[in-house]
Amino acid sequence: MTHQTHAYHMVNPSPWPLTGALSALLLTSGLAMWFHYNTLTLLYLGLLTNMLTMYQWWRDIVREGTYQGHHTPIVQKGLRYGMILFIVSEVFFFAGFFWAFYHSSLVPTHDLGGCWPPTGIIPLNPLEVPLLNTSVLLASGVSITWAHHSLMEGKRNNMNQALLITIGLGVYFTALQASEYLETSFSISDGIYGSTFFMATGFHGLHVIIGSTFLMVCLLRQLKYHFTSKHHFGFEAAAWYWHF
Amino acid sequence: MAHAHSRSGRPEELDQDGRCAQVPQFPAGVEKASPNGDFVWRRCPAPCALALLPLPARFRCSSKMVAAVCASRVSGLLGRALPRVGRPMSSGAHGEEGSARMWKALTYFVALPGVGVSMLNVFLKSRHGEHERPEFVAYPHLRIRTKPFPWGDGNHTFFHNPHVNPLPTGYEDE
Numbered sequence: 001m002t003h004q005t006h007a008y009h010m011v012n013p014s015p016w017p018l019t020g021a022l023s024a025l026l027l028t029s030g031l032a033m034w035f036h037y038n039t040l041t042l043l044y045l046g047l048l049t050n051m052l053t054m055y056q057w058w059r060d061i062v063r064e065g066t067y068q069g070h071h072t073p074i075v076q077k078g079l080r081y082g083m084i085l086f087i088v089s090e091v092f093f094f095a096g097f098f099w100a101f102y103h104s105s106l107v108p109t110h111d112l113g114g115c116w117p118p119t120g121i122i123p124l125n126p127l128e129v130p131l132l133n134t135s136v137l138l139a140s141g142v143s144i145t146w147a148h149h150s151l152m153e154g155k156r157n158n159m160n161q162a163l164l165i166t167i168g169l170g171v172y173f174t175a176l177q178a179s180e181y182l183e184t185s186f187s188i189s190d191g192i193y194g195s196t197f198f199m200a201t202g203f204h205g206l207h208v209i210i211g212s213t214f215l216m217v218c219l220l221r222q223l224k225y226h227f228t229s230k231h232h233f234g235f236e237a238a239a240w241y242w243h244f
Numbered sequence: 245m246a247h248a249h250s251r252s253g254r255p256e257e258l259d260q261d262g263r264c265a266q267v268p269q270f271p272a273g274v275e276k277a278s279p280n281g282d283f284v285w286r287r288c289p290a291p292c293a294l295a296l297l298p299l300p301a302r303f304r305c306s307s308k309m310v311a312a313v314c315a316s317r318v319s320g321l322l323g324r325a326l327p328r329v330g331r332p333m334s335s336g337a338h339g340e341e342g343s344a345r346m347w348k349a350l351t352y353f354v355a356l357p358g359v360g361v362s363m364l365n366v367f368l369k370s371r372h373g374e375h376e377r378p379e380f381v382a383y384p385h386l387r388i389r390t391k392p393f394p395w396g397d398g399n400h401t402f403f404h405n406p407h408v409n410p411l412p413t414g415y416e417d418e
Contacts, residue, residue, distance in 0.1 A: 139355035
């Protein structure tokens with residue numbers, strides 16, 4: 001027997017789970033060292049090892065799937081389950097921040113002045129830049145759908161264009177949000193209003209950056225002809241993440 | 245694909261791998277994922293096809309036993325799918341023809357103009373001019389400093405803007 005008689009992927013031994021776990025240790029201890037002892041060395045080490053682990057692990061997955069053919073339909077099904085479960089966990093992560101916001105804002109405590117927004121807080125006008133940001137993200141949802149259909153129909157130029165527009169809109173959102181952060185009259189230290197505002201929008205912004213990066217990787221792979229019109233799960237995973 | 249047609253025409257003959265000699269075979273392990281029904285199924289000669297009927301085993305003679313093996317090989321290659329003539333379009337799996345064109349139109353005529361209108365709105369609102377920044381009041385529930393920030397002097401937030409963000413003691417530029 002020189003070949004497997006099943007369609008699953010028996011992954012070769014890999015060091016990346018270990019380096020990933022070690023990078024997590026360095027990141028957490030690095031943060032503690034930074035907060036309490038004002039030293040950044042361990043944190044930088046953690047960031048470096050984390051980036052290296054992510055790059056090499058995902059590079060290996062691309063090699064296994066695209067070049068070695070290990071991603072049979074049943075394997076792809078498992079990858080789909082994995083991505084769906086991960087996104088569900090992200091939904092619950094944000095649910096916590098929404099809970100905190102509604103808990104604090106629907107029944108404002110007396111030390112805030114018994115009102116919401118609290119006394120002394122001047123909120124942003126939601127119908128100015130926040131509305132623009134909303135339209136930017138909604139538009140990017142339309143353009144990524146265009147990209148997906150173009151990919152399925154084998155229209156290469158269209159796909160490249162649509163994906164580029166999507167990434168451009170994501171970057172535009174990040175730039176707008178950064179400028180908003182610099183312009184707000186309130187900060188994260190301004191009581192529960194500042195905390196809930198910046199935790200929710202901050203983690204959202206981080207996820208937009210992650211999603212844009214994922215899409216950029218997809219663009220690079222698309223330019224290298226990794227995707228076919230029938231098999232492009234990496235792109236689908238990025239699109240699901242982006243929509244959420 | 246190994247073609248067995250050039251060999252003997254007798255349907256019950258097996259090749260050296262034990263496969264039905266009459267039926268063209270894929271190399272071992274290759275899955276056929278085509279949704280179309282145009283498969284070797286139809287090229288199986290009649291005696292083989294008869295063996296697919298659920299006849300009790302005792303009615304099968306040796307040629308039908310062989311043909312049954314042949315048929316099971318064929319259906320094994322097909323997986324569990326039966327051959328179909330066409331495949332109804334399901335929106336999740338495949339794009340309908342022309343849907344990319346629709347999404348392209350939506351992008352250029354609805355989504356991006358929507359962004360443009362929102363940009364115009366922001367631009368027009370910003371032209372109303374800067375309003376006076378509010379007078380500083382040292383509310384205890386704002387500008388909280390239970391612990392210094394790990395950067396700079398520990399007293400400035402990460403996106404600190406001296407014009408609009410007062411420190412706990414007041415605006416820096418007053």
